[in-house]
Amino acid sequence: MSDRILGVLGGMGPLASAHFMLRLTLLTPAARDQDHIPAVLWSDPRVPDRKLGHDGTGPDPLPALLRGIRGLEAAGCGAIAIPCNTAHGWFDRMRMKTDLPILHIVDAAAAELVRLGVRSGKIGLMGTAATLAMRLYQERLDYEVITPDDAEMATLVTPAIAEVKANRVADAYAPLAEMASRLVARGAQAVVLGCTEIPLGILAGPALPFPVADTIDGLARAAISWARPAG
Amino acid sequence: MSDRILGVLGGMGPLASAHFMLRLTLLTPAARDQDHIPAVLWSDPRVPDRKLGHDGTGPDPLPALLRGIRGLEAAGCGAIAIPCNTAHGWFDRMRMKTDLPILHIVDAAAAELVRLGVRSGKIGLMGTAATLAMRLYQERLDYEVITPDDAEMATLVTPAIAEVKANRVADAYAPLAEMASRLVARGAQAVVLGCTEIPLGILAGPALPFPVADTIDGLARAAISWARPAG
Numbered sequence: 001m002s003d004r005i006l007g008v009l010g011g012m013g014p015l016a017s018a019h020f021m022l023r024l025t026l027l028t029p030a031a032r033d034q035d036h037i038p039a040v041l042w043s044d045p046r047v048p049d050r051k052l053g054h055d056g057t058g059p060d061p062l063p064a065l066l067r068g069i070r071g072l073e074a075a076g077c078g079a080i081a082i083p084c085n086t087a088h089g090w091f092d093r094m095r096m097k098t099d100l101p102i103l104h105i106v107d108a109a110a111a112e113l114v115r116l117g118v119r120s121g122k123i124g125l126m127g128t129a130a131t132l133a134m135r136l137y138q139e140r141l142d143y144e145v146i147t148p149d150d151a152e153m154a155t156l157v158t159p160a161i162a163e164v165k166a167n168r169v170a171d172a173y174a175p176l177a178e179m180a181s182r183l184v185a186r187g188a189q190a191v192v193l194g195c196t197e198i199p200l201g202i203l204a205g206p207a208l209p210f211p212v213a214d215t216i217d218g219l220a221r222a223a224i225s226w227a228r229p230a231g
Numbered sequence: 232m233s234d235r236i237l238g239v240l241g242g243m244g245p246l247a248s249a250h251f252m253l254r255l256t257l258l259t260p261a262a263r264d265q266d267h268i269p270a271v272l273w274s275d276p277r278v279p280d281r282k283l284g285h286d287g288t289g290p291d292p293l294p295a296l297l298r299g300i301r302g303l304e305a306a307g308c309g310a311i312a313i314p315c316n317t318a319h320g321w322f323d324r325m326r327m328k329t330d331l332p333i334l335h336i337v338d339a340a341a342a343e344l345v346r347l348g349v350r351s352g353k354i355g356l357m358g359t360a361a362t363l364a365m366r367l368y369q370e371r372l373d374y375e376v377i378t379p380d381d382a383e384m385a386t387l388v389t390p391a392i393a394e395v396k397a398n399r400v401a402d403a404y405a406p407l408a409e410m411a412s413r414l415v416a417r418g419a420q421a422v423v424l425g426c427t428e429i430p431l432g433i434l435a436g437p438a439l440p441f442p443v444a445d446t447i448d449g450l451a452r453a454a455i456s457w458a459r460p461a462g
Contacts, residue, residue: 003277013267014264018252018253022246022253024249025245025246031396032396033244036244036276038242038274038276038277039242039272040302041274043269043270043271045266045267046269049264049265071306074305075302075305165261167257
C-alpha cells in the first residue's frame with residue numbers, strides 16, 4: 001500500500017482528466033480498493049484557454065494553474081501529473097513555483113513510443129495548434145516530428161478536439177483517424193496523440209492499424225511508476 | 232460559468248469515482264472546457280473497508296472519511312458527493328462534522344427511479360452486504376425493497392463487486408445481470424444498482440431489458456442540479 005499521493009492538475013478538459021483517472025486505476029495492479037493509488041484530482045475547467053493565452057489574445061492561464069498546484073500541495077500530494085499537453089507550455093514557469101516534481105507528458109509520450117518499439121526516426125504528432133506552435137515535442141524529443149499542415153489543423157484536428165470538449169466524442173473519431181492515417185502515409189512509424197482529448201476520439205471507433213502513443217495512458221504509466229517505484 | 236466547486240469524496244472504489252467524474256462531465260451541457268463544473272476529487276482508496284468497519288471486525292472508516300471532507304473544505308468546495316453507497320452508513324456522522332451539504336446517494340437513486348417512471352411499488356436492490364444490513368434504502372425510501380438472499384449475495388453480488396475493485400470489470404457482468412433478472416422475476420419493476428461498482432459491471436455487457444437506476448448517474452445528475460440550479 002502506497003502513501004504517496006498523486007496530484008492531478010486537470011479540467012483541461014474535464015473529460016480527459018476523468019479518463020486519466022480511469023486509466024490510472026485500470027493500469028494499476030490491484031486486488032482491492034486499498035491496493036490503488038491515492039490521488040487528488042483538481043479539475044478546474046475555468047483555467048483560461050491555453051491557446052489564447054499563448055497568442056496573447058486572452059488571459060494568461062498561469063495564475064489558475066498555480067492556484068491548482070497550491071491546492072494539490074495543501075492536499076498533501078507528492079507529485080503532479082497534468083493530463084493536458086498544451087499546459088506543458090507553462091511547464092518551466094510552474095516548476096519554478098513548486099517544490100513538487102511535475103511528471104512531463106512529453107517524456108511520458110516518449111516512453112510510450114519506446115514501449116511500442118519505436119526508438120528513433122519519423123513520428124507523427126497530432127495536438128492543439130498551441131502545442132505545435134510552442135514546439136513542445138520537437139524541442140524535447142530526438143525523433144523527426146511531422147505534423148498536420150495548417151489546412152488539416154483547421155478542418156480535421158482543431159474541430160475534433162472541440163467536439164470532445166463539447167461531449168460529442170463519437171464525432172471526433174473520423175477526422176482524427178483520417179489525420180493519423182495521413183501522417184503514416186507520409187512516413188510516420190507511429191502517431192503521438194499529443195492532446196489528451198484526442199485519445200477519447202480515437203477510442204470511440206475501430207482501432208487504428210498502426211502504433212499510436214496515447215498521452216493519457218503514457219502519463220498514467222509514469223504516475224504509477226512514481227507511486228510504486230520498482231525495488 | 233459556475234463558481235460552485237463540487238467536492239467528490241471518492242476512492243471507494245477508485246474506478247467508480249473515476250467513472251463518476253466521467254459521467255458528471257458527459258451529463259453536463261457544455262460547449263467548451265469553461266462550461267463544465269469545477270470539481271475536486273479526493274480519491275483515497277486507503278479508507279478502511281466499510282463492511283469490516285460496520286461489523287466491528289476492522290477499523291472505523293470515519294476518521295479517513297472526515298480527513299477527505301477536511302481536504303475538500305480546504306479546497307473551497309461548496310458541497311460533497313460520495314460515489315459509494317456503503318459510505319452513506321456514516322452519512323449522519325459525517326454531516327455532524329461539516330457545514331457543507333452532502334448530496335445523499337439514496338435520494339439520487341430515488342430521483343432516478345422517478346425519472347424512469349417508477350414512482351411506487353416493488354423495486355429490486357443490489358448492493359454490498361453492509362448496505363443491505365444497514366437498510367440504507369429501506370429506511371429512506373417508500374418503495375417496497377426486495378434484495379438478494381444470502382446465498383445470492385455470496386455467489387453473485389459480493390464476488391462481482393470484488394471483480395470490479397480488482398479491475399476485472401468484464402467478469403462482473405454475468406453474475407450481476409443474472410441477479411438483476413432474478414429480482415425482476417420476483418416482481419421488481421426496476422433494479423437499483425446500489426453500489427457504485429455495479430454500474431461498471433452492468434455497462435460491460437448488453438443493456439438489460441428492464442429499468443435500472445444507476446446510482447453513479449443519479450449522483451452525477453444531483454451534483455449538476457446543485458452546481459447549476461435552474462432559474
